[in-house]
Amino acid sequence: MSYLHSYLTAVGGLLAGLAAAAPLIVWQRRILLYQRRALADRARDRDRWYRLATRNETTDLPNRRALLTHLDATLSLGEPLGLVLVDLDRFKHVNDVHGHEHGNDLLTEVGRRLSAIGPPVVLAVHLSGDEFALAVHGDTADTAAAAHTAHRRISHRPYDIAGQQISLTASVGYAVAAPHMLSRDLLHAADQAMYLAKRASTGLHAHDPARDTPGPAARYRDLP
Known part of the structure; x- marks a missing residue:
C-alpha cells in the first residue's frame, strides 16, 4: 500500500x-x-x-545604382564589358501630346523590348526619364551588335498605347571598357557617344578614344 x-x-x-x-x-x-x-x-x-x-519606380527595371554595382563587379574581375546607352528622341513631345501616364506606359514597353534582347546583354537598366542602358558581357563586336539590336527594336514597329499607335526613334551610343577603366569612365564614354549620335542625328555612334574629345563633354540635354 x-x-x-x-x-x-x-x-x-x-x-x-x-x-x-x-x-x-x-x-x-x-x-x-x-x-x-x-x-x-x-x-x-x-x-x-x-x-x-x-529599381526604377516607373518601369521596375534595375536603376543607375544597380548598373554601377554590376559594372564595378564585372570590371573588378577583368571580364570583357561593353555599355550601351539609349535615349528616346523627342520623348517630351510624347508626354505633351499623350500625357504622362501614357508616357510611362510607353517607357515600360521600351523597357520590355530592351530586356528581351538576351545574351550577351546581361542587364537592361532604366537610368532615368527617357534614358536606358544595356550592360554587355562581350567585346566590341558584341557591344556593337547589342547597340544595333536595341536601336532596331525600339524603332522597328509602333507602340500600341491605350489604343494609339506611337512611333519612336532613339539615339544610341556605346563603348567598350579599356584596361584599368572605372565604371564612371565607361559610363562617360558611352554617354559621350550617345551625345554625338544625338547631335549628328545618326541614330548610332561608337565611342572612339582616338577620335572623340577626351574629358568632360557637354551633354545634348545641356545644349541650348
Missing part, C-alpha cells in the same frame, strides 16, 4: 508540475512565434527597401 501511495503521490506531483508549467510553455511558444513573425517581417522589409533602392 505504501508503494502505491508513493506512486500516486509522485504521479500527482508530476501532473501538478505539468499543470503549473503549462502556462509557461504556452507563453514560450507565443514568444517563439512572435520572434519568427518579426524576423519574417524584417526580411520582407529589407527586401522591399533593397528593391526600392535598386
Whole structure:
C-alpha cells in the first residue's frame, strides 16, 4: 500500500508540475512565434527597401545604382564589358501630346523590348526619364551588335498605347571598357557617344578614344 501511495503521490506531483508549467510553455511558444513573425517581417522589409533602392519606380527595371554595382563587379574581375546607352528622341513631345501616364506606359514597353534582347546583354537598366542602358558581357563586336539590336527594336514597329499607335526613334551610343577603366569612365564614354549620335542625328555612334574629345563633354540635354 505504501508503494502505491508513493506512486500516486509522485504521479500527482508530476501532473501538478505539468499543470503549473503549462502556462509557461504556452507563453514560450507565443514568444517563439512572435520572434519568427518579426524576423519574417524584417526580411520582407529589407527586401522591399533593397528593391526600392535598386529599381526604377516607373518601369521596375534595375536603376543607375544597380548598373554601377554590376559594372564595378564585372570590371573588378577583368571580364570583357561593353555599355550601351539609349535615349528616346523627342520623348517630351510624347508626354505633351499623350500625357504622362501614357508616357510611362510607353517607357515600360521600351523597357520590355530592351530586356528581351538576351545574351550577351546581361542587364537592361532604366537610368532615368527617357534614358536606358544595356550592360554587355562581350567585346566590341558584341557591344556593337547589342547597340544595333536595341536601336532596331525600339524603332522597328509602333507602340500600341491605350489604343494609339506611337512611333519612336532613339539615339544610341556605346563603348567598350579599356584596361584599368572605372565604371564612371565607361559610363562617360558611352554617354559621350550617345551625345554625338544625338547631335549628328545618326541614330548610332561608337565611342572612339582616338577620335572623340577626351574629358568632360557637354551633354545634348545641356545644349541650348
